[in-house]
Amino acid sequence: MSQPQAKYRADYLPSAFLIDSVDLTFDLRDDDVRIDSRMTVRRNPAAAASSELVLDGTAELVSVTLDGEPVAVNHYSNDAETLTLRDVPESFILEIATRVDPYANSSLMGLYASNGNLFTQCEPEGFRKITYYLDRPDVMAKFSTTIIAERNRFPVLLSNGNKVGEGQTDKRRHWVKWVDPYRKPSYLFALVAARLSVLRDEFVTRGGKKVTLEIWVEPQDLDKSQHAMESLKRAMDWDERRFGLEYDLDTYMIVAVGDFNMGAMENKGLNVFNTKYVLASRATATDTDFDGVEGVIGHEYFHNWTGNRVTCRDWFQLSLKEGLTVFRDQEFSADMGSRAVKRIGDVRNLRAMQFPEDAGPMSHPIRPESYLEMNNFYTMTVYEKGAEVVRMYHTLFGEDGFRRGMDLYFKRHDGQAVTCDDFRAAMADANGADLTQFGRWYSQAGTPEVKVSCQWSELGHTLTLTVSQSTPPTPGQADKLPLHIPLAIGLLDPDGKEFPLTLSSDAAPGPTTRVLSVQEATQHFTFINIDRKPVPSLLRGFSAPVRLTYDYSDSELAFLLAHDRDDFARWEAGQQLAERMLLALYRASVDGLELAVPDDFICACRAVLVDTALDPAFVALALVLPSENELLEKIDAADPERIRQVRAFARAELARQLRADLIAAYELNDIKPFSHEHAGQRELKNLCLGYLAALDDPLAIDLAVSQCRNADNMTDQIGALNALRDIRHPDRDAVFNEFAHRWIDDALVMDKWFALNAASHRGDTLQMVQDLLLHPAFSLRNPNKARALLGSFGRNIAAFHREDGAGYRFMADQVLAVDAINPQVAARLVAAFNRWKRVDPARRQMMQAELERLIAHPALSKDVYEIVEKNLA
Template structure:
C-alpha cells in the first residue's frame, strides 16, 4: 500500500515513454497464498532513444523472483516493491524481458491487482492495478497485444478466463489444467483481466450486423444464473443499439461478464471480459428494486460501450480520463433514454448531477473535467469526470446538431482506432467535420466551477429583450476564469400554452431554439413576438449552469402546467418547491411558524392526478428536493436540523391538502398483475410509492404503510413500505416489526441486506449515530466488503444530513475513526467515503469547526494512504 503523499503529477509534464511493449505473454500459476506470475515482454526502444537509457518499470508491493534478458539471467537492475530499474540493456531496438513475481491473492484486501473474492480469483487493474501483478510500463499509452496462459487446480478453479478469444486448453496432470487466451487488439495494461474459479454461467449469443456470431456468457455464483437474465437482455440490446446509433460492431468471438461480490467499483470494461459488482448483474422482482433494474441496464450498456470509447480508442494519460468516461456516460444516457422515457431519464440525470457534481464544483475538491494535476488518480473517478464530462459531450452535440455530431464520431473512430488519445484529438475531429472553431468550447474541459447565467427579460411592443450576464465563480485551484461557450436552449410560450415564434433576432447568435452565450454581457432582441411570452430556459438542461432569472411565481406555475419541454416543466415546479423550502428554513431559524402558499399544494395535487403525464414523471415532479439539495441552494451557514424541519413541514402541508385525492390515486395504482421491470410498470410503482410517503403523514399512515409492506409482491414495494415505516414512524412497533421481518426473510441475500442497512442508516434523528454503531456490530456487516460498507457508512454520511452533521461533532469523529480502520484494508474505499466532508465549509461555524477537526485527525494519522490523505488534505486546503 502506497503511503507517500508527496508526489504530484502534472499534465504539462507528460512525456512519451522511451520504451514500448508491443507484445505481452503472461503465465499465471494460481495459488491462494503463492501465485507465480511470469511476464515475457517484447521490449522495443523508441527510435532516437539512447541505448544507455534505463528501462524503469512500475511496481506496487511486488515480490521479485527472477529477471532474464533474452533468456539470460540479468543482474544489472535495482528492484524495490514499487520500482524496477534495468540497466545495461541490449543495443538492439527490440529484446525479450522475462520477469517472475510472486503474489498472495488471499491477503489482498485492497481489491486491486489480483485478489480472491469468495474463492474466485479476480483482477482489477484500472487505473494502476497491473503494477500489483508484475513490473510493467503501467500507463495507458503503452498498448500491447496480450497472450495469457492460466494454470490452476481444476477442482478449485474449473473456469479460467481472460481477455480476447480462447485459443487453447487442456490438462497438466491429474489435478491441474490450463487455458490460453489471446486478444488481437492492442490494449493498455489497465484493461487486463483474469478470472478463475467455480462459477455458474448463463449463456446466449448475438449476431452482429456484419454476420459475426458472438458467444455471450454471464458468470455468477452457482444457483444464481436465472438472476442474470435481465443483464443478458440488457447486453444484447446494448450491442444492437451501438450498431444502429453509432455504427459500432463488436470485434471478438466471445463477450464475457463475471459478477463478484467484493469489488471497489460498479464494473470494469476489460476487453471482452467485463468484471462487475454483482449488485449490477443479479436481479429479479424478489431481490431487486426498479432502480436496481434501471442501474443494471445502464451499467451493462456503459461497460459494453467502452469497447470502442475506452478500449479500441483509449486515453493517452490519466488526465484524459474523461475522454473515455464522460463520452461513454453520454452514450449510456442516450441508450437509456431510448429504452425508457427520454424526458424522465433526463430529469433523473440532472437530479444526480446537481446532487453529486454541483457540490463538487462548489467545494474544495473542485477540479476541471480534465484535471491538470493529481496526487492519486483513484480520487479523480468523480462526478465531474463522469457526469459533467457527459454534459460536455451533450453540449457539443447541441452546438453542432445531431447529424454533424454523428459525423464527428464516425471520423473519431476512423482516425483514432487503436490509439491512445487526448481531448484535443477528440475536439479536432468535430472542428474538421463542422468547420467550427471549438477553442472557447474546449474551456469546459479545462476550467472547474459551475457557470452562472443571470437573465433579465423585458417585453415591449412585440420585442422581447433578454439581458444575459455570464460569470464563472472562482474555485480553490483557479481564481481567474475565462468566459465559456454556453448553449442555452429556450422556448417562448404564449398565454394559450403554445410556442410563440419570432421574426428576427439581433445581438447574438441564435440557432433555432438555442442561444449561444459566449460573452460576459449581451443583449438579445427578438422581434415579432405576438405577446408577452413566458420564458422556458435551459430546456433539456442544455448546459450544466445555474440560472438567476427575473421570473414571477405565476410564470413558474404556468410553466409547471404548460411547458412542452418535460425538463422545463419539472424544473419550474422544483424551483417553486425549493423557494418554499428555503423560506420555511429561514422561518425555522427565526423561530417563526412556517407558512406555505396554497398554490404549491394545489399544483402538486394536479400534477399527481394528470393522466396525460407519465406516472414516472409525476413521481419525480412531486418528490421534494432532498435535504442536501436544499442545503446546496441555501449555500452557507447551513443548519441541517432546520433543513430537516422545513422539509418535513412542506411534506405535511402537501399531504394534508391532498390526502383524499392522493389516497384515491394510490388505490387506483395498485397493480395485481405479473411483475414487469419495464419503464411503464416501474413508473406506476414509483408514483404509488411517492404517494405512500405523503399518506404516511396522515392519521392512519402507519396502517397504510404496514399494509403496503405486508402485501408487497416485489422488492420495490417491500422496500418502499419498510422505508416509509422506518423513516416516518421511527422506533414504532410497526417499523421494528417490518425491519425484523425483512431481516428474517433476506438474511442470506447480501444485496437485499445492503438495502436493510441503508434504510436504517438514513433514518434521521438523535439516535442515528447509535444506530450505525450498533449495525456495525451486526453479524451481516463486514468491513472488508465495499458494498456493505457503502450501504451503511456511505448511506449515513451522504444520505443522513442531520444525523451525520450533528452539532456536537460526534458523528464526524466516529466517521473519521472508521475511515482510518477501512484505510488499512482498502484505501480506495476510505477515500471515496471521505468525500462526504466536501461541503463542510458551507455549514454553520460550530459544525464547521467540528468537521475541520475530524479532517485534521485523519491527516495526522500515521501511515495514512495516499488515497485518503489526498482527499483529506484537499478538503482542508
C-alpha cells in the same frame, strides 16, 4: 507519513520504451500465484533516448532475464514501486517472474480473492500489483494469457480475447490460453479463476458475425442473470443502430463478483462487474436496480469502442472515455425508456453530487491538471460533467453532426491512445466549426453561473434576451474566461402556445426551441414577431451544466409547470417553486415566525398529482421536494437540523392537505399483477405512501406494513420500508426485522436494508448504525456494505450532522478503519466532510477537528490524505 508527491498533466512525456507483445503465464497454487511475463520491448522513436527502462511494480520479484540471460545484479535495482534496468539494448525480450498473494489483498486492486475465487481489477494502476510493466495507458501491447490451476478448485479460467487452447497438465491441473488480437494498455487486462455458473446466449452482428455471450455468476444467482443478458443484447443492437459500431471478438463475457470497488470494469472482452449491476429479479431487485443493471451493462459494452479500441493517452484524459461513454449509456437508457424521466434523473444526480463537488475543496476540471492518487479522480466531475460536455457537442451539432464527429474520431484514432483535444478536433473538423473556446470546458473548474433578463417591446413586437455568464473562483483558479455555452430556450404566449424564435437576421421563421451560442461575458439576442408578452422557457433539456438565474415570479413558474412542453423545463419550474418555499420556511424558522406552506404551491402540486394524462414517473419526480443536502448548498452557515425540520414540516403539510388525492393516486397506481412496464406507477404509488407516512397516519402505517409483508416485488417492499423509515412505531421495527430475517442470505438485498437504516432521521440512528457494524451480514471489507451503511450515514443530514458532533467522530473513526483495509473505499467515505465550510460555526469547528485528526494519523493512505489535505487548505 511522508507527504505524497503530485503528478502534473504538463509533465507528460511519451514512454521511452514500447511493448509490442506480452505473454503471461499464471500458475495458481495453494497459497500464492506465480506470474511469468515475457515481453517484446523496443525503444520508442518518438521519445527522448534513455538507457534505463523503468517499470512499475509492487509484486514480489522472483527473477529477471533479458534475451534469455539472467540480468546481473549491478544492471538492475528494485525498490517499493519500480524495477529499473540499466544499459538495455534497442530491442529485446524481457522475462520477469513475480509472486503475489491474492488472499491477503484487501485493496481489491490487482489480483485478489473473493469468496474463494480469484479476480483482477487493473484500472487505473492495478496491473503493477501483478507484475512489473510500463503500467500507463499509452503503452499498448498484444496480450496472450495462459492460466494453470487445479481443475476442482478453479474449473473456470478466463482472460481477455479469444480462447485458443486448453488441456491438462496432469490429473489434477488444467490450463487455458487466451489471446487478445487487439493492442491494449495494461489497465484493460483481466483474469478470473473461479467456480461459477454461466448463462449463454448469442448475438449476430449486422455484419453477420456470431458472438457468444456469457454471463458468469455464483451458482445460486444464475436465475437472476437473464435481465443482464437481455440488456446486453439491447446494448449491442443499439450501438450498431445509433453509431454503426459492431463487436469485434468471438466472445463477450461478463463476470459478477461481490467484492468490487467500482460498478464494473470494461476489460477487453471480459467485463468484471459488481454483482449489484448484474443480478436482478423482481423478488430481489427494485425497478431502479433493473434500470441500473441495464445502464451499466450498456456503459461497459460501449467502452469496447470508447475506451478500449480508442483509449486515453494518460490518466488526466480519463473523461475522454468516461464522459463520452456516460453520455452514450444515458442516451441508450433514454431510448429504452422515458427520455424525459431519464434526463431529469441525470440532472438531479448531477446537481445533488457534482455541483457541490464543483463548489468544494475537490473542485477540478473534467481534465484535471494534477493528482496525488488517481483513484480520487474517478469523480462525478470527470464522469457526469464530462458527459454533459459531450452532450453539448450533440446540442450544438445535432444528431447528424455528432455522428459525423464520432465517425471521424474512430477513423483517425482506432487503436490509439489519445487526448480530449483529439476528440474535440474530430468534432470541429467534421462540422467545420471553431471549438477553440469550447476547449475551456476541459480546463476550467467550477459551475458557470448564467443570468438572463428579458425586455419585451409591445410596440415593436420584439423580445431582447440579455445573457451574462461568469464562473466563480475555485481552488487554484481565481479568474475564469467566458465559455461557449449552448443555451436552449423557448417563449410561451399567455395561452401556453410557443412562439417561433426568429432573429432579425433569419431568412425564415425559426423553430420553437432554439439553441443560442453564448460565448461572451454578456450577449444580447433579439427575436422578432413576438406580439404578446411571453414567458421564457430557459435551459430546455438542461442544455448546459450551469446554474441559471432568471427573475421569475411565482405565477410564471406555476404557468411553466402547467404549460411548458419541454419536460425538463416543466419539472425545473416546479423545483424552483419548491426551493423558494423551503428557503422561505427556513428563514421563517430562524426568525421564530409561524411556518406555513403557501396555498398556491399546494394547488400546483395537486394539479400535477391528479393529472392522469402525465407519465406517472414524471409526476413522482415533480412531487419530490429538493433534498436537505441540496438546500444546504443554498444557505450560508446552514443549520442542518433546521433544514431537516423545515423540509419535514413541508412534506407533512403537503400530505395533510393532499391526503385524499394521495390516497386516490396510491390506489389508482397500485396495479397488479406485477409487470416491469408499470415501474412508473409503482414509483408514484410509493411516493404517495411516503407522503402519507409523513403524517404518522394510521392508515399509511397500515398500508405500508401490509404492502411490505404482501408485496410480490422488491420495489414495493423497499417503498414500504422507506415510508416507515423515520417512524417510531412497533410495527415499523417488526417489519424491518422481518425483512432482514427473510433476506439475511441475499447480500444485495441486505445492502438496501443497511442503507435504509443508515438514512433514517430518527434520533437513535447513530446508535443503530454502530450496532449494525456488528451485524452478521455486514463486513467493512466489502465495498458494497461499507457504501450502503457508512456512505448512507454520511449523506444523512440528521444523523451525520448531530449537534453534539458524535456523527463526525463516528465517521472519522470508520474512515480510518476502512483505510487500513481499502484506501479507495475510505476516500469515498471521507468525502462526507467535503462541505464542512457550509455549516454553522459550531459544527464547522467540530468537522475541522475531525479532519485534522485524520490528517495527523501516521498510517493514512495517500487516497484519503489528498482529500483531507484539500479540505483543510
